Amino acid sequence: MEGSWTRLALRAWAALILLFLFIPILLIFFYAFNTSNIESWPIPGLTTKWFNSTWNDPDVRAALLLSVQAGLTATAVALVLGSCAAFAIHRASFFGRDVVSLLFVLPLALPGIITGIALNSFFSFGGVTLSIWTIIVGHATFCMVVVYNNVLARLRRTQGSLIEAAMDLGANGFQVFRDITLPLISTALVAGAMLAFALSFDEVIVTTFTAGSQRTLPIWIFGQIRHGVLLPEVNVVVSFVILVTIIPVVIAARLTGGGGAARVPAAR
């Protein structure tokens, strides 16, 4: 019903927005190969020397290690607790169910700074020294929500009749879980785990309040950008972080038909 001019204008608009969304991201990849250590455009030439120096920077390595350790542990905790919550909420109808499901969305709905400062004062009130474990506690809290959302969405779409059939045929609870439920939700679990890891690997706001003097990779990046030092290495690390966060999301989207990645609204 739109005129051809309207269609053309809409198409042009869509193209412009896509350029607006992608040019800045692609630009960082260019700068990662910049021969100069001054960040100006156009870049004078291409080199891979910064990849070498970044890889050999002990600070970057330590930060990467901490990020991976915190991310994997937080994801593991989130996987267990998040799926427990999803199963409970899916199966049962009990008093206060809506309150519980609202509660599980809070860490994503409230601004990250609230979660961060709340956990910070909780730890200092309880006399807990900030360590990798406090980072993990913070990350697991919002990662749990991602797993919960993914598993719950999958459970709602699977048919209870399969489970009932298995039970009728004499399978016990463990067999039903191992042979029916787990295969049905496995891709949702993998997708949830990947999104959770991507979220944790990139998190900076909650982390600044729970890390103390430790540096995860995003905290390292934030510090370098703020003080304007080692920017060539920042370009390399940032390019790497983009890839590490995007690749799991692409896989997760494939496993869940796009729903999973779209269902995580606030990225913190």
Added chain:
Amino acid sequence: MSSEAVGRPRPKGGGAVPFRSLLWRLPWLRPLLLLTPPMAWFVVVYLASLVLLLITAFWSIDPFTTQIVRVWNTDNFRIILTDPTYRTIIGRTAGLAALVTVTDVVLAFPLAYYMAKVASRRVQSLLFAAVLLPLWASYLARAYAWILILNHSGVLNWSLQSIGLPAANIGYTNAAMWLVFSYIWLPFMIIPTYAALERVPDSLLEAAADLGARPWRTTLDVVLPLALPGVVAGSIFTFSLTLGDYITPVLVGGAGSQFIGNVVYSNVGIANNVPFAAALATVPVVIMAVYLLIAQRLGAFEAL
């Protein structure tokens, strides 16, 4: 298989069997057992933290020792409400959040409309993926990209100069914050708007056309009201995320670009006045609560 089991005595250590029948007899037991660990985590860690934060907001610190004095008072809130410095900062934060939201609506709506109503199925799903990807590409990376673009010898000035325009030095200003926030949160506006528009049946648009409505009249009277819940849902994200942010103001903002989040952060870190930070942190929560209440009236929650 079952005949084998019949007549055999119950397996020893059969704690599992009574337990299973217990689960069977008490149907609420299983969800309770499943829900206990995550709920315990949430209540002990998260809710306790939030409650503690709220209580801390009513405490104060000893100005000499910077120790927290656990005496109930509302001084922090009085300072926030009366000191013009904080009123300016709150106004700047909320104002920019509103401006970013409006900008994102304007940028997102035509694209969402194109995705939902004009593009072919294939283009539609490609665009959907293309909008989602930047959302997941590191937040810091996307803010940092704009430092590279906006700096004095960056891409923006190079492009302007190559087409004969004067250089624009908007790096490290409120304008830069506006641009960067609008960029970072744009996908959050596109997705719910698109979802709402996709649910508008084509037959309605055809009916409007059959009844003689011009395209712009159809857009104004049919499409916009039906898409409104989606737009409001998107605005919850763009508004709330800007309101609680403190990274972008540090990275691309200038001297007069402090946000609520920055003051909160410096009060936790440098000034070590956690009670004041806690009180100030309640401000975005209160603003968001009011906003959500309005959004609920507009039916945004069905569109989330």
